Amino acid sequence: MQDFLLSNSQFQLNCNQALPDNQPCFWFLLHKDSIYLFENGEQLHVPHFLEPPIAANTIAYTRCIGTFGKSACMVLELNTSPDTHLVPVSLRESHAHIGSDFWTIAGRASQILRWKNDHKHCGRCGTEMEEEHSELIRKCPQCGFFTYPRISPAVIMSVIKDDAILLGRSPRFPNGMFSVLAGFVEAGETLEEAVAREVKEEVDIDICDIQYIGSQPWPFPHSLMVAFTARYAGGEIQVDGREIEDANWFTPADLPRLPTKISIARKLIDLWLEEHDR
Numbered sequence: 001m002q003d004f005l006l007s008n009s010q011f012q013l014n015c016n017q018a019l020p021d022n023q024p025c026f027w028f029l030l031h032k033d034s035i036y037l038f039e040n041g042e043q044l045h046v047p048h049f050l051e052p053p054i055a056a057n058t059i060a061y062t063r064c065i066g067t068f069g070k071s072a073c074m075v076l077e078l079n080t081s082p083d084t085h086l087v088p089v090s091l092r093e094s095h096a097h098i099g100s101d102f103w104t105i106a107g108r109a110s111q112i113l114r115w116k117n118d119h120k121h122c123g124r125c126g127t128e129m130e131e132e133h134s135e136l137i138r139k140c141p142q143c144g145f146f147t148y149p150r151i152s153p154a155v156i157m158s159v160i161k162d163d164a165i166l167l168g169r170s171p172r173f174p175n176g177m178f179s180v181l182a183g184f185v186e187a188g189e190t191l192e193e194a195v196a197r198e199v200k201e202e203v204d205i206d207i208c209d210i211q212y213i214g215s216q217p218w219p220f221p222h223s224l225m226v227a228f229t230a231r232y233a234g235g236e237i238q239v240d241g242r243e244i245e246d247a248n249w250f251t252p253a254d255l256p257r258l259p260t261k262i263s264i265a266r267k268l269i270d271l272w273l274e275e276h277d278r
């Protein structure tokens, strides 16, 4: 998982470093669940220009969200679907066009927009919030309440029993797809407790030997997936019928349809397959 955990991306969160004059920016144009990409021949790219490639009156919001190499990365929220040569692609599917580095930045852009739109008014007194420019904080000018972009930790775990892995199916999954189990961390709970609780709640299996593997921001809408491995310790599979409608032990020879390669779920399954082959 080493290369996955520490990307070699040139992306930096810091917007305040001095950049050369007249340097083009990367423009992350978002509207609803789509990112608008620039078509160059057969390929789609994140637009890289001095100015936003869009009419000023279609821009609802903009701010710098980091730098990539010598270029600022700017998020642009559009107030309408633009009538331009740019091509809308769903954020999930854009990975195939723009690759992991830019997909991760686009995910950050999407999370920041969601946070901004979910915190227009103070949750404590209702006053309109104001955004800081030096860092990502929205503050209430009336009562001083402030928020950072929301991040919701979720645990995701492979559970191994002999030469089989536990995979389950959520009713939300595409036909025939199974994946490792996952769930949100509750207030007051350790990550390891959340791992054990989710497996017990969803399929009634006891586990042991819970080991941290890695993490992945998952911007649908604002999760941080924290991945673990664990070993079977007891029990028979009994699905909860709500979060999980079917679950089973799968060996490498009889694997079902699996999640996409970009997800940490798939990386957990691939890691198990690699160790199994050793």
Ligand SMILES: [Zn+2]
Binding pocket: 122, 123, 124, 125, 126, 127, 140, 141, 142, 143, 144, 145
């Ligand atoms: Zn307030």
